[in-house]
Amino acid sequence: MPDTRFTQNRELSWLRFNERVLMEATDETVPLLERLKFIAIFTSNLDEFFMIRVGSLFDLSHFKTHTIDQKSGWTPGEQLTHIYEAVRVLYARRQQIYQEVEQQLRVHGICQLHYDELAETEVKFVRQYFKSSIAPILSPQIVDTHHPFPHLQNKALHIGAWLKYKNNPMFAVIPVPAALPEVIFLPGGETRYIRTEEVILEHVSQIFKDDTILEKTVFCVTRNADINPDDEAFDFDSDDFRGKMKKLLRQRQRLAPVRLELSRPISETFLKYLKEHLPVTQEQVYVTNAPLKMGYAFALPAKLSENKRRALTDTPFTPGVPHGVRLNAPITPQVQAHDILLSYPFEGMDTFLHLIRESAYDPDVISIKITIYRLARKAKLVEYLCAAAEAGKDVTAFIELRARFDEQNNIDWSERLEDAGCTVIYGVENYKVHSKVCLITRRSQGSVQYITQVGTGNYNEKTALQYTDLSLITANPAIGQDANHFFQNLAIGNVSGQYEHLMVAPSSLKTGIIREIDREIAKRGEGRIFIKMNAITDIDLIEKLKQASCAGVRVRMIVRGICCILPDIPEKTENIEVISIVGRFLEHSRVYCFGQGNDERMYIASADFMTRNTEKRVEVACPIYDQAVREKIHYLMDTCWADNVKARALQRDGSYRTRPIRETPIDSQQMLMAKALEPDDQMIDLEPDKKHGFMDWLTGLFHGHKG
Incomplete structure (x- = not known):
């Protein structure tokens, strides 16, 4: 069994990252419509997670011989159980946060309405809209002896109804056409709108006029995406994984359901019918009254007046020109x-x-x-x-x-x-x-x-x-x-080339990183490593970083998303610190720094510390030799490390905590936006009355106490 005392499951780590995306919607310093967008981003992130990660684990769980996850010791089935439990908590939190944001938006006249909230004139408008623009393109279906249960498209919204026809229960479904907008904007001065699926749901009785409507709901099926067995799916060693996966892909029905979302609770009879015909298990079913699709959130600002848009969205930012560069010259x-x-x-x-x-x-x-x-x-x-x-x-x-x-x-x-x-x-x-x-x-x-x-x-x-x-x-x-x-x-398909300066995966990137870490280990307590990336899952690099920590190397990591190594574990990772930044922009840059001072080696790279990057992709890490560029990267890295507004510190149990604000609030992205627009010869000084400048202050933070 692998030693899992200083590692965590990658899927749960990712869910914690997505939870931090959702929590941005609770930050009152973030404009309201941006908060709504964070809920939408959380939702789309979770959709992709189910399609790719849960879908892949679902396939693996059907193997007779299960491979054990090296970071948690769990089988694929056990991982799925933990995922389903964690996601259920997130659904409840999402629903609560969504309702709070919606209530605050109503104060500004931005109202997503339920059908029973419509004014009389709005009801007339919606009825006419349904008659002229929706009903003509609907394709309602019933399921009986002559009409089999239909294939339900991945992530498409459907209206499901439990009918009674001549005392016989019957299932009916209405796919919500992709050609329709997600929301219908209502006439009037304020931004009032209703979700299209709710309009169709209200008119189910008109669509099935000869039947008694017993129950109805909006539902959505998420299916396993068609994964490529030649691409990385999991970070474990399995010599015959590709062969098994190819065989499985041939045998299983493509795009098996991995999740069923319902807009409201339904009876046990109705639910049992859906679970049997999709099929899904009870733990794959999620009920929420928050929207199942939220792409509309990104279109709302265009509907607002300029004054209201300024009040409810981020101030537009125009990127600056790099200092020392003239775009009007060659x-x-x-x-x-x-x-x-x-x-x-x-x-x-x-x-x-x-x-x-x-x-x-x-x-x-x-x-x-x-x-x-x-x-x-x-x-x-x-x-x-x-x-x-x-x-x-x-x-x-x-x-x-x-x-x-x-x-x-x-x-x-x-x-x-x-x-x-x-x-x-x-x-x-x-x-x-x-x-x-x-x-x-x-x-x-x-x-x-x-x-x-x-x-x-x-x-x-x-x-x-x-x-x-x-x-x-x-x-x-x-x-x-x-x-x-x-x-x-x-050009000739050779991925085993050797290079003097570049580190290239799959041939030399991982070995090059390990060589650099070994150099720091050899410094006997004086080594330093400072890394910024999106994810770390590669078990070899995790083990090497653990060795570095045990040898007294001080390791600081800015990891936006998945981080399978846990910091501050006694006699394992007690010299490792990890922070994550979730803010206005998606942190995506990868920087590797080994050593310090004149002995430092610095790289920027396309690769995270993930097995798919180090072993199964062609990636490049490039050394930084120019002194001015090195100083600029140090400024970026040190500013990110000093962040105490959007940064969260990873704890030994896998949770994240807010970093204390000891002197001045530092939002690294806001500071870097301001810096980009400063003249070449100016530097942002947080406290001008201090005798030392910002760079000295940041350096003090970086080399000082943990936090």
């Missing part, structure tokens, strides 16, 4: 003079986009090579790459078609790139290409020059405004040479 010579680090969303992606557009028409540019995992629906990057190909440049795009839920978008963009004359390569067999690397090759004065971009996040112009990520642009010839070899290896 980017290439600026990169050749010094490295450039972009910090999204505090600084925009424009510097990189300008570089690609500029390279498209630069006569010295020979080729552009790039790895693409996710793109926005509208992407200037693709336009510029196509322009480069049409201008005669050799453009190669490695596009990962297995980026979950973005498969079709990537297929569409790959066709556009091919039409423009770009060479498109669809990833590498058995490995997802998750790296974020772009290489521009130039020939000037008879020599080859490289400009390399390495990032922690996708080339997605939309999420670059929502996720915190880092993007390094460098003319360092050694890094460029490694990047050139990297692309050459990708």
